[in-house]
Amino acid sequence: MTDATQTAFPAQTPRAEAARDAQGRRDRMLLLIVALLALAAPILLNPFPTASALAQFNAGYPDLMQRFAIYGILAIGFNILFGLTGYLSFGHAAFLGVGSYSAVWMFKLLSMNVIPAILLATVIGGLFALVIGFVSLRRSGIYFSILTLAFAQMCYNLAYSVLTPISNGETGLQLSLSDPRVLDGPSSGSLPVTSLFGAEMREAATITLGGWSWTFSVGYYVCAALLLLAFWLSIRIFRSPFGLMLRAVKSNQNRMAYTGLSARPYTLAAFVISGMYAGLAGGLLASMDPLAGADRMQWTASGEVVLMTILGGAGTLLGPVLGAGVIKYFENIFSKINDAILHQWVAVLPDGLEDAVVAVIHPFVGKGWHLTLGLIFMAVVIFLPGGLVEGARRAGAVVRRRDRNAPSVESDAAARRAAAE
Amino acid sequence: MTSRFTRRGLLKTGTAFTASGLALPTIFTSRASAFTNEPTGSSVVLGFNVPQTGAYADEGADELRAFELAVEHLNGEGDGGMLSTFSSDALGGDGILGKRVDFVTGDTQTKSDAARASAQSMIQKDGAIMISGGSSSGVAVAVQGLCQEAGVIFMAGLTHSNDTTGKDRKANGFRHFFNAYMSAQAMAPVLSSLYGDDRRAYHLTADYTWGWTQEESIAAATEALGWETVEKVRTPLGAGDFSSYIAPVLNSGADVLVLNHYGGDMVNSLTQAVQFGLKDRQANGKDFQIVVPLYSELMARGAGSAIAGIPGSQNWDWKLEDAGTQAFVQSFGQKYGFPPSQAAHTCYAQTLLYADAVARAGSFDPCAVVEALEDYDFDGLGNGPTTYRGADHQCFKDVVVVQGAEDPQDEFHLVDIVEVTPVDQVTYPPDHPMFAGGSLGECNPGA
Numbered sequence: 014m015t016d017a018t019q020t021a022f023p024a025q026t027p028r029a030e031a032a033r034d035a036q037g038r039r040d041r042m043l044l045l046i047v048a049l050l051a052l053a054a055p056i057l058l059n060p061f062p063t064a065s066a067l068a069q070f071n072a073g074y075p076d077l078m079q080r081f082a083i084y085g086i087l088a089i090g091f092n093i094l095f096g097l098t099g100y101l102s103f104g105h106a107a108f109l110g111v112g113s114y115s116a117v118w119m120f121k122l123l124s125m126n127v128i129p130a131i132l133l134a135t136v137i138g139g140l141f142a143l144v145i146g147f148v149s150l151r152r153s154g155i156y157f158s159i160l161t162l163a164f165a166q167m168c169y170n171l172a173y174s175v176l177t178p179i180s181n182g183e184t185g186l187q188l189s190l191s192d193p194r195v196l197d198g199p200s201s202g203s204l205p206v207t208s209l210f211g212a213e214m215r216e217a218a219t220i221t222l223g224g225w226s227w228t229f230s231v232g233y234y235v236c237a238a239l240l241l242l243a244f245w246l247s248i249r250i251f252r253s254p255f256g257l258m259l260r261a262v263k264s265n266q267n268r269m270a271y272t273g274l275s276a277r278p279y280t281l282a283a284f285v286i287s288g289m290y291a292g293l294a295g296g297l298l299a300s301m302d303p304l305a306g307a308d309r310m311q312w313t314a315s316g317e318v319v320l321m322t323i324l325g326g327a328g329t330l331l332g333p334v335l336g337a338g339v340i341k342y343f344e345n346i347f348s349k350i351n352d353a354i355l356h357q358w359v360a361v362l363p364d365g366l367e368d369a370v371v372a373v374i375h376p377f378v379g380k381g382w383h384l385t386l387g388l389i390f391m392a393v394v395i396f397l398p399g400g401l402v403e404g405a406r407r408a409g410a411v412v413r414r415r416d417r418n419a420p421s422v423e424s425d426a427a428a429r430r431a432a433a434e
Numbered sequence: 435m436t437s438r439f440t441r442r443g444l445l446k447t448g449t450a451f452t453a454s455g456l457a458l459p460t461i462f463t464s465r466a467s468a469f470t471n472e473p474t475g476s477s478v479v480l481g482f483n484v485p486q487t488g489a490y491a492d493e494g495a496d497e498l499r500a501f502e503l504a505v506e507h508l509n510g511e512g513d514g515g516m517l518s519t520f521s522s523d524a525l526g527g528d529g530i531l532g533k534r535v536d537f538v539t540g541d542t543q544t545k546s547d548a549a550r551a552s553a554q555s556m557i558q559k560d561g562a563i564m565i566s567g568g569s570s571s572g573v574a575v576a577v578q579g580l581c582q583e584a585g586v587i588f589m590a591g592l593t594h595s596n597d598t599t600g601k602d603r604k605a606n607g608f609r610h611f612f613n614a615y616m617s618a619q620a621m622a623p624v625l626s627s628l629y630g631d632d633r634r635a636y637h638l639t640a641d642y643t644w645g646w647t648q649e650e651s652i653a654a655a656t657e658a659l660g661w662e663t664v665e666k667v668r669t670p671l672g673a674g675d676f677s678s679y680i681a682p683v684l685n686s687g688a689d690v691l692v693l694n695h696y697g698g699d700m701v702n703s704l705t706q707a708v709q710f711g712l713k714d715r716q717a718n719g720k721d722f723q724i725v726v727p728l729y730s731e732l733m734a735r736g737a738g739s740a741i742a743g744i745p746g747s748q749n750w751d752w753k754l755e756d757a758g759t760q761a762f763v764q765s766f767g768q769k770y771g772f773p774p775s776q777a778a779h780t781c782y783a784q785t786l787l788y789a790d791a792v793a794r795a796g797s798f799d800p801c802a803v804v805e806a807l808e809d810y811d812f813d814g815l816g817n818g819p820t821t822y823r824g825a826d827h828q829c830f831k832d833v834v835v836v837q838g839a840e841d842p843q844d845e846f847h848l849v850d851i852v853e854v855t856p857v858d859q860v861t862y863p864p865d866h867p868m869f870a871g872g873s874l875g876e877c878n879p880g881a
Contacts, residue, residue, distance in 0.1 A: 306546035380486035
């Protein structure tokens with residue numbers, strides 16, 4: 014796990030070169046681990062047999078896994094802006110929303126293939142970010158946040174009512190049988206489904222092994238592939254000189270200005286990149302489920318991205334993905350635990366005690382999932398300011414031996430001697 | 435580091451990825467069941483997707499109570515409720531087709547996205563064969579679309595927009611609740627007898643799809659009476675403060691204010707209109723009147739004494755006197771201690787109607803259920819003789835017109851029934867201009 018404090022200075026000495034090599038190795042290792050996790054997610058997220066009471070906690074069904082990956086992409090993009098430059102955008106939902114709308118329009122007008130939809134969504138997300146960023150980035154700190162929030166709310170309200178011919182208002186933009194679909198031709202009978210060169214997004218195979226049942230869907234693997242691409246790009250940006258400039262913006266913008274560098278082009282570039290990530294996420298959401306609604310752009314949606322990033326660990330590579338996963342897990346799994354299920358769990362207890370236990374747990378599950386999430390968020394912010402990633406690192410440090418770093422010191426020394434000779 | 439990524443290597447991996455991507459579909463060919471989530475065990479799962487957080491959480495909670503009651507009755511527990519008054523006797527209190535009814539719940543948050551995610555998880559994870567519930571048209575239309583794609587049945591909860599069974603109708607979706615057009619048609623004769631045929635109406639309308647269809651419907655119905663529409667003003671959703679919209683009404687020359695608002699908007703705009711003294715005013719030599727086309731008990735409670743004398747329409751009211759209503763109110767009251775809302779009633783009726791359709795069809799296959807429900811005539815579910823029209827999957831039944839009570843005896847007697855408008859008055863052809871532009875498509879059994 015790497016984080017923002019590790020910087021890659023321009024390599025002159027062999028020692029720095031060695032450090033950079035080590036970092037490169039670690040990054041590749043991280044990418045590989047993420048790839049393996051993503052590949053095996055349908056199995057890993059279904060740890061409980063289908064018939065058991067704990068199956069309630071299984072998250073390995075296509076729709077939720079797709080959301081993990083998609084919101085992961087959104088959070089990674091947000092982190093490029095917030096984690097590196099420190100600019101807190103409160104309007105990222107706008108880019109997610111316009112991405113979804115442009116993708117659905119692509120499905121309506123051009124073809125059910127997801128490629129043009131995703132491409133257009135990314136481009137439109139970037140364009141919106143360029144316009145909004147150009148205006149908002151004239152200010153920093155809280156003023157920047159408020160400006161982006163205002164723009165996002167503007168987009169939301171426009172989509173909700175004024176722009177109904179384009180956005181279909183409250184109901185949300187959906188496919189219909191009468192859409193032209195120039196490349197596919199008009200459809201009859203039932204609505205067409207999104208596909209990637211004929212492979213339908215909802216196509217899935219279920220493998221049953223013992224009590225377990227795993228669903229592998231095309232849609233999830235498309236999302237996972239794009240998540241990996243997004244993650245790899247984000248690693249490259251973190252390690253690049255451009256990423257270094259973004260960190261400079263965060264640490265001291267004045268000093269940067271005095272050295273003769275203008276921060277605006279860098280921040281605008283970061284803003285546009287993260288807008289494109291959000292557009293891509295929006296396009297993917299629409300590709301998995303061809304609907305674009307205005308509430309995707311509401312301020313709560315913007316706030317959610319901020320929560321994801323902070324919960325996982327702002328400025329870290331893996332943190333935002335973790336945060337996105339945790340929040341979506343609570344939204345979809347905890348919100349579905351109702352009293353009937355609680356009673357089922359504690360049925361072994363005597364009646365009076367059973368009711369008491371259910372009464373205690375009741376406010377935290379079902380409709381109370383916001384409360385549980387809020388408590389966890391507070392705990393993380395108070396005790397683990399670096400997010401879940403810091404928690405994992407602390408746990409790792411306890412397990413690992415303390416003299417772990419010794420070999421690297423030796424190898425540094427060896428490299429120095431080799432250079433001297 | 436970059437040197438490790440050679441162009442050749444990239445091309446090779448790229449080709450491998452593409453090849454595996456193209457090979458993928460051939461693996462995914464296993465299709466075991468005849469339709470989505472075919473129940474194979476001794477139980478069947480229904481999904482109840484209601485707003486548990488957000489603006490309509492109260493209605494969602496009441497819907498959930500009704501669902502639980504319906505499941506109890508289907509499984510032969512409790513007093514059976516409306517099962518005993520229902521005109522069909524296909525249901526015997528032994529679940530559905532002998533399978534015990536289980537249910538899962540979810541939170542729509544009154545957002546299309548969250549509602550679809552929640553419904554999707556019920557279908558993919560819990561194996562739900564039918565989704566029901568919801569308290570707004572946006573959510574209903576969104577979830578209806580999802581159910582059509584996934585191949586399960588959607589029994590809409592509270593949704594009043596014309597679009598649900600109009601422009602956005604779907605073969606797998608059914609609506610028991612009435613709609614904006616029916617509201618307007620039912621209100622018109624009552625408005626005429628209460629206020630005469632020579633009135634000038636001023637509309638304040640929530641600026642989104644439902645508000646527009648409501649405004650269009652009521653304006654058309656009142657203009658047919660001979661009323662004149664002075665002005666139609668759109669207010670942003672959730673405006674909170676409506677004083678700047680109400681002040682211009684005073685000098686507009688109008689003598690009736692129509693509030694096409696629902697939920698919190700309706701509570702706020704009505705309260706403020708009353709505070710402005712509109713109800714005590716004279717205009718054009720007549721008493722000024724306020725009309726709220728869609729009523730709900732929960733909103734009436736929120737608006738308090740402001741609703742006294744204000745007319746509106748409802749899908750159903752617990753004070754109706756038919757046997758079905760009495761049986762339902764009796765068993766709901768016994769379990770929860772207060773009378774049910776119209777949202778609860780429609781959800782209860784929808785669950786029974788679905789179960790009955792499955793029992794009559796002898797199969798859970800969505801297409802068989804659709805066939806059993808289309809053009810189905812029934813009675814005894816609280817609304818009198820009712821038809822589920824096959825052409826647009828809308829229920830046609832009497833509409834209740836109510837008026838806010840002047841001096842309510844308790845918080846459950848806030849409205850008085852003025853008239854029950856007969857079904858003929860509110861029936862319209864399936865291709866009526868306000869409902870045109872959609873098509874049901876074919877029923878989709880999924881899998």
